[in-house]
Amino acid sequence: MSLPLLQIITGSTRPGRAGAAVASWFADHARTHGGFEVELVDLAEVDLPMFDEPNHPMTGNYVNEHTRRWSARVSRAQAYVLVTPEYNNGYPAVLKNALDYLNREWRHKAVGFVSYGGVSAGTRATGQLKQVVTTLRMVPVQDAVHIPFIAQHIGEDGTFQATDAVVASAKKLLDELLLVGTALLPLHAPVTPDDGS
Numbered sequence: 001m002s003l004p005l006l007q008i009i010t011g012s013t014r015p016g017r018a019g020a021a022v023a024s025w026f027a028d029h030a031r032t033h034g035g036f037e038v039e040l041v042d043l044a045e046v047d048l049p050m051f052d053e054p055n056h057p058m059t060g061n062y063v064n065e066h067t068r069r070w071s072a073r074v075s076r077a078q079a080y081v082l083v084t085p086e087y088n089n090g091y092p093a094v095l096k097n098a099l100d101y102l103n104r105e106w107r108h109k110a111v112g113f114v115s116y117g118g119v120s121a122g123t124r125a126t127g128q129l130k131q132v133v134t135t136l137r138m139v140p141v142q143d144a145v146h147i148p149f150i151a152q153h154i155g156e157d158g159t160f161q162a163t164d165a166v167v168a169s170a171k172k173l174l175d176e177l178l179l180v181g182t183a184l185l186p187l188h189a190p191v192t193p194d195d196g197s
């Protein structure tokens with residue numbers, strides 16, 4: 001049987017961001033973990049405009065090609081990890097925009113969080129994101145990676161240097177995501193336009 005696909009979504013897009021290094025580090029861990037097929041999804045590359053669909057995403061009735069592409073990509077995954085910084089006590093607008101574009105594609109799928117920031121380690125961004133993902137009927141796992149003082153953990157070569165505690169939290173997150181994500185598999189349904197809510 002093939003492994004479930006885990007998409008690791010990089011939630012910051014600005015030049016010089018720490019997010020790319022954190023996401024790349026976590027993807028390496030996820031591949032080593034062995035429970036998932038792993039795909040990095042960089043929202044800077046996905047490059048969605050601000051939400052511009054006329055219909056509620058719940059209908060799956062999309063008029064824009066960029067939305068159809070985003071829908072097809074997200075639909076492929078069985079679980080997600082959102083890699084999020086903390087911006088002004090919350091999460092980046094680009095991440096909310098990417099979530100808002102779709103609806104049933106996310107539904108009943110497990111989601112975990114890798115957050116980073118200053119002293120708060122992105123925990124406030126994560127708390128707010130949980131409200132959003134449960135509204136989309138995603139199932140957040142409690143185990144998470146929270147990285148404080150992110151700037152101190154980016155090496156001269158631009159890679160993320162994890163502490164032992166952070167490495168341990170990544171393993172727990174992946175174990176839990178596999179457990180919950182596998183249990184949810186029977187609930188996943190393909191998204192077709194206009195088949196209700």
Ligand SMILES: Cc1cc2nc3c(=O)[nH]c(=O)nc-3n(C[C@H](O)[C@H](O)[C@H](O)COP(=O)(O)O)c2cc1C
Nearest residue numbers: 012017018019085086087088089116117118119120
């Ligand atoms: C606009 C902005 C707002 C920020 N607000 C917070 C904040 O509220 N709490 C925090 O811990 N760090 C905050 N930071 C620091 C970021 O968490 C840190 O710069 C991080 O590297 C940003 O992620 P990125 O490099 O992937 O963009 C803020 C940074 C920016 C650019």
